[in-house]
Amino acid sequence: MNYKRKNVENIKIAYIGGGSRGWAWTLMSELALAEDISGEVYLYDIDFEAAKNNEIIGNRIRNVNGCKSVWEYKAVKTIGEALINADFVIISILPATFKEMESDVHTPEEYGIYQAVGDTVGPGGYIRALRAVPMFEEIALAVKEYCPNAWVINYTNPMTICVKALYNAFPEIKAFGCCHEVFGTQILMKKMLEEDLGYQNVDRSDIKVNVVGVNHFTWLTSAYYKGMDLFPEYKKFADKNYNEGINCDFGGHLNDCFTCFHRVKFDLFKRYGYIAAAGDRHLAEFCPGDWYLKSPEQVEEWKFGLTSVEWRWNDLKERLAKSERLISGEEEFVIKETGEEGVEQIRALLGLRNLTTNVNLPNVGQIPNLPLGAVVETNAVFSDDSMRPVMAGDIPKEIYPLISRVCGNQEIIAEATKTRNLQLAFSAFVNDPLVRLPLNKAKELFNKMIEKTSEYLKEYKC
Amino acid sequence: MNYKRKNVENIKIAYIGGGSRGWAWTLMSELALAEDISGEVYLYDIDFEAAKNNEIIGNRIRNVNGCKSVWEYKAVKTIGEALINADFVIISILPATFKEMESDVHTPEEYGIYQAVGDTVGPGGYIRALRAVPMFEEIALAVKEYCPNAWVINYTNPMTICVKALYNAFPEIKAFGCCHEVFGTQILMKKMLEEDLGYQNVDRSDIKVNVVGVNHFTWLTSAYYKGMDLFPEYKKFADKNYNEGINCDFGGHLNDCFTCFHRVKFDLFKRYGYIAAAGDRHLAEFCPGDWYLKSPEQVEEWKFGLTSVEWRWNDLKERLAKSERLISGEEEFVIKETGEEGVEQIRALLGLRNLTTNVNLPNVGQIPNLPLGAVVETNAVFSDDSMRPVMAGDIPKEIYPLISRVCGNQEIIAEATKTRNLQLAFSAFVNDPLVRLPLNKAKELFNKMIEKTSEYLKEYKC
Amino acid sequence: MNYKRKNVENIKIAYIGGGSRGWAWTLMSELALAEDISGEVYLYDIDFEAAKNNEIIGNRIRNVNGCKSVWEYKAVKTIGEALINADFVIISILPATFKEMESDVHTPEEYGIYQAVGDTVGPGGYIRALRAVPMFEEIALAVKEYCPNAWVINYTNPMTICVKALYNAFPEIKAFGCCHEVFGTQILMKKMLEEDLGYQNVDRSDIKVNVVGVNHFTWLTSAYYKGMDLFPEYKKFADKNYNEGINCDFGGHLNDCFTCFHRVKFDLFKRYGYIAAAGDRHLAEFCPGDWYLKSPEQVEEWKFGLTSVEWRWNDLKERLAKSERLISGEEEFVIKETGEEGVEQIRALLGLRNLTTNVNLPNVGQIPNLPLGAVVETNAVFSDDSMRPVMAGDIPKEIYPLISRVCGNQEIIAEATKTRNLQLAFSAFVNDPLVRLPLNKAKELFNKMIEKTSEYLKEYKC
């Protein structure tokens, strides 16, 4: 890295999972727009061809209209080549394949357990965690070996457990987890400000929020816009839209939020008086299973959707086709603002701007009433080679029971994955709010799911 | 109080709820057997006649065979007379009447919510708390006025919230809550030692346990008997008796544990590997409602019982009859060891013995991963005018989600009762593991229950 | 307050101690330069004439060249008029007069105790605290009555104890303490960067630091400039300048830092490896008395100065003369950047900019190994109606003994002032690192100092 007066050159970014046809393109867009930084992006993926394709796509961007910054993309065959001397590491991988995800999401349905996403908590999230943690430990150890001072940004789910695994394997790692779900709620409030309160061109980042909770079950304990407390307004807004919901997608970029009418969000607000700040699909998975996910019919009533893995297959097919078009030149890469913050975080860590935003980090006291060491989501201050959480304060009394429960459950899974202990993992599984089965049935389901993904769990013991 | 070489005379005990036909008689028995202490017991009750009856009964005991210690019983008409200069205060009251309790226990059944006891958590426990807290605040303020240095022992449910109310109203109060449920589990292990392992005459107090949790949802994280770790033995014991359960009542005294086959206890052990240490009826109420309390049929399967208020009416009738017989002399008071520890705690606080036993106290760090200030149950060391909790350690990972949830929920109720805030109380109500209703149904039930007990809730606001 | 698209009008600021001839003028300068905010400043002072003079001076500024923002200044006779509906409150008062300060600073010299400032800790600081706290309690209660939602900025010493008193009297107060001493150390590093390392026009605010400690005994645990870790450079810099020191005043504004050669700072760095970040005069007062303040000769060796109260009298005389010239128009008010941050904090609290800077606040965990509730200095994030401390982390092992000692001692004084308890205050007095007297001598000095300021201590009891 070389600091010039106002910019930084020769930055090395390592992208683990660099064959991605989603986040990778988002990053390319954002980097192309960041005129005060430049350098190289090393793409590493177990599917080398995919990485190679992205190398081609990435290196074409410098010729695209609107490109303000030149980056060199290089696909590499080993993780060491990608990491050696990297300044930043981005992790965005799929733990195993859609085949395993199919089991994660759909096997529980045989037992009456419906999951809207199935990659964070619930039976699917936990089994996915069992697969993901050994991979993340391997990455963390490689970071320790090749670039111990690099900043590591994770986008992979289950976020909480993946970030914990990085810290478990290499405690000095400078890692954090990055998720856009809170932004979606800010955009909902932007809609409220513009449509109900007459403001114009509200900038999402001017809606100042205090964030507490765990990833995908984050809550706002305060929200201000230009000196105005948004809670009383949100109360009216939630009341007004409670029955029908309101369609406000968090679009404009590659997202996984899909259609959502925020009815779950409003219901939680009416119960507890705080603003749940993630997509309804995610929020529902952290609540007792009979609240929002009892049956497909109930899900429909709440106006969110169950993301089937079939949908994911189809979506991937489209993205593969797009990839081919980008490579062949049939389609031109479109540089656009994506609403994502990864590049802004990088700029802030380089000392090029000030930034306070929400990230996932081990709790060192930023949320005093959650366990120390558990990965939590709060605001953090990014500055020159430094990132420190802001004191977010206690989880409010009203929602502490909900959050401590799921935070604690993920702590069990984290320990179970670290020690490769299926018995312990089952303690979390049977405790999950979505799993309302008798012991023997829960065990049966657990075993069935383990069986289907056993190829990835060879190190685990009962 | 006067200290003699080996005993203490002229102790003054104030008994709030002194008309009781249960705990009062237990206390009388225990006091009669405590040869190194003597003094007066002031009985105060809103039903003065009941207290007067106990005065007669109590004063007869000195002539009963086996009485080793003379105590003077006096019924008084004001709480001030009872408390003034008291050395010890015992609280054992019924918050309102069986009429209100009937609503607590049975109204939720109309919504498919079954409670085995209904006096601790769940809809019944919370509504009972709303009534109890103002009473406990009044008692705490009277203690502050009349006997600020007295030791205050509470037996009333909901234990956790009542003890919290005492400390909220008078933070310097020397109060603790006392409950025998853990003893019942020690007695179960005594049975195991004697029947399965060939030991003879096992003394319950030789089974050394470490206690964590909240009242009625207490757990043992270790158990030893004569150098032997009891956990491996308990595992075999739980496996063997899992299907049929084992009948082991905690008898020998006036108890409310009733028939219990410990199947819930064994199920929880198999789920988490720790020993739940309370009667199954209580344990079940802290778990998600579909585990053990989904329906009367499910309860029957688990082999515990739902205590109807009708049963309580009948039981009271019998105790009233017994009271009359004791007063008339038709029946003689039987002095016996009850297995309760109140008097031993008093003796330890007087410096007459060493005692380490489990009590309910605000968390000052004895359980580091539960919120500070929340009332928790752990061992404490009793000595000369001193009682200090033992560092019980963190709630184990496996059961932290279960316990933090119900601990947090009781913290909401504590705050709601303190601030007389029904809106906040509803946040806890709708969060309770037994309440699996949609928001509008939950609200309907809450309002109905509030309505039925409104006479006692005049200070509360929505 | 009215929010416009890009600015805020009709802000009301209350200035307690508004007759000040130092900070008041600094504020006027800064406000005149803040083009996106405007409103009124109410000046309240027990010396009404002084406030009136500042009203005249302040209202002239709008005609001065370079004034970008119009503010109305009004002297008022009651604190209520100043505070009612204020948006911001600034406190900058002198607790009593220079006569009392003379005793604070010079009476201990009779016992061989030398103080460089005498307003923070040491005998002088503690006795000053005894006078200041009742005044701060009064202010806090007035804020509670007249403007409970206002942001309150304190500049008065002893900072730590004054901020604590505000929170003790009105726990919901939105107050913080603001001090420029850390900036001085950043300016020293700017000098290092420019003179030793060849950088040009280093901007102080680009030197990113993590701050821990208590006011006037603040330490940096990290410092970065454009991706460069400044600690290795500072080590060379401290070694090079250890013997002679380096003259680097923190000038350009009304300051009380005076000549300082940073030898104490370098000595502390060589002892512990962390950068002490306050003027040497302040740092020395927190260390054992024989390190830097044993005698005037030793002070001279370390190349800092003892600020006599005589000097203060003379300085005041000059400032009074200047005040007269400003009023009469003989001298024109000069608007200039002062290096102070108060107005930037105000702008950030209005949502007009992002700001992370160091302030004094009760510890809610931002420094986990100092007592909760003790006032500590760390960075905080200012945003729209919100200010939250950044997790600064533990005080490093090496300096924990020094800092915990003086932090704890100020906690005693805080409690002693709150309860008006001279006996307790003496416990801190006799514990102070500068007070190395036998018990009877310490008591004699304490009593003598109390006597000399007794007019202000009427509520205190032995």
Next chain:
Amino acid sequence: MNYKRKNVENIKIAYIGGGSRGWAWTLMSELALAEDISGEVYLYDIDFEAAKNNEIIGNRIRNVNGCKSVWEYKAVKTIGEALINADFVIISILPATFKEMESDVHTPEEYGIYQAVGDTVGPGGYIRALRAVPMFEEIALAVKEYCPNAWVINYTNPMTICVKALYNAFPEIKAFGCCHEVFGTQILMKKMLEEDLGYQNVDRSDIKVNVVGVNHFTWLTSAYYKGMDLFPEYKKFADKNYNEGINCDFGGHLNDCFTCFHRVKFDLFKRYGYIAAAGDRHLAEFCPGDWYLKSPEQVEEWKFGLTSVEWRWNDLKERLAKSERLISGEEEFVIKETGEEGVEQIRALLGLRNLTTNVNLPNVGQIPNLPLGAVVETNAVFSDDSMRPVMAGDIPKEIYPLISRVCGNQEIIAEATKTRNLQLAFSAFVNDPLVRLPLNKAKELFNKMIEKTSEYLKEYKC
């Protein structure tokens, strides 16, 4: 180990430092009196002859009048033989020889630093710690290998750092540090009760105290005897005896408390209102050096003594002579109650009695306002294979600055020894209350002391 109905046989005790001519004989006496336990004591010492001598002495005891319990003593040549399958491990070693101790105690005198003991804190304590820690790490690792479930009792100084080293090297170790200094203060209060208040035959263990602090700088925050608060009495007692002191040795056993008139103890009580509970010689070493240890004359005034190493040589000579007499049979071993508690702790850990007493353990929250993990001294509850600290509560405000300072300083040394880092050790050295030297002088002394003991510090780096 075999449990019988009322006793335990075949216990194996390993004694590291088993050639001791002090503690070893105390243990032999106490074991001979413990009629419900029996077994073997393995004596391991780097001086095998010394261990062999103790084997002979120990095995003779069974024939001595008054012996109630038969123990087999065996000297062994390797630590492994001693530890393999041990139930209890006792550590009482001298880290290096009196030659090194001579430097510890007397080299600082050349710089005007006087130490009364020189084995705990101060220059001597710290340098001793540098030698001791590698030895303790070795012992801990041997325990891990040979008897990981054994209870480990340490008597060696510096207690705090030695116990910390055991836990650092083997975190699961069941170790605690045992010290009789608190008993001495109970005996002083016994004297007060008997001589001033007319009680007879006061039993030390009936004086119930709450203990906080670090070893040799322990404080009582409460003390009761038969329902009487002893603090008001102690106040009178301290006032009355402040000037002359009172001679009350803690005799009757092998002690190192020597003559002590408790003047330091009374001075500290008058300063802070809490009872310092260790010998004055120890207490003085934790206070700023000019309070009690400025010069030999000042020490004399305070009526305690400086223990020269010459005295220790002479004392050892006498004990060696006694050893020879015991071996030859010229002198018969006298079995007597020693006032020490080690054997009672063993019995309690075997489940044979209840015991609550003060020990040294890592802080898990028993003193909330000292750092977690620092070794602190508080009461703990001993029961069947379990020892848990009692919640001792916060260090009182008045003495927090004194204690946090020395606790923190020992934490530095612990880290410095663990990482073999002399630079870090010097940070603690120069911070010590007794070391009031300028940086260069402190460094000179440090280097000189390191040099003199360099043979034992080969692993350390600057």
